[in-house]
Amino acid sequence: MTEPAGTYSITMPCHVAEGAKARSGPSGFSAYVVAAVARQIERDGLDELIAVAEAEHGPVTDEEVLALRERLARARQEQG
Template sequence: MAEKMGKYSITMPRSLAEAAREVSGDAGLSAYIAGAVEAKVRHDRLGMFLAKYEELHGPISEERIAAAEAVIRRADAEQAERARTKVARQQGGAA
């Protein structure tokens, strides 16, 4: 079951709203902004988790940071490849 939606009023610079509208595509501005906010919330929660972790266990080592960055780079590359594959399929199917 899809999550219930709510309607909110937000204030942002007009140029930013127009830029978001330009790039939002068929999904629409609301979906684009919801995705951006979702990513920001995840980012902020991760930051809070890491701060708490370091408070309890001390700083995270450079080696662990490098390992995590490598995992993120691999995941980003895999996601980009899936997106390229999807676009190629869509373009091939449209021809």
């Protein structure tokens, strides 16, 4: 089911708008902008989650990040 949509006016630098138009493909400029904003909202939510986790458990070290990336890569290889 499609969510109701509204019409909004935004201002952005011309080079950003032109770049988005050039990459929007058949789905169109509006769909491209919606997808970009949705991704940013997800990232903002993840940043908030990370801040809460780091406040509770301390920052994640570079070594921990590397170990988790290697673990993820191994899991993907095992699946594929």
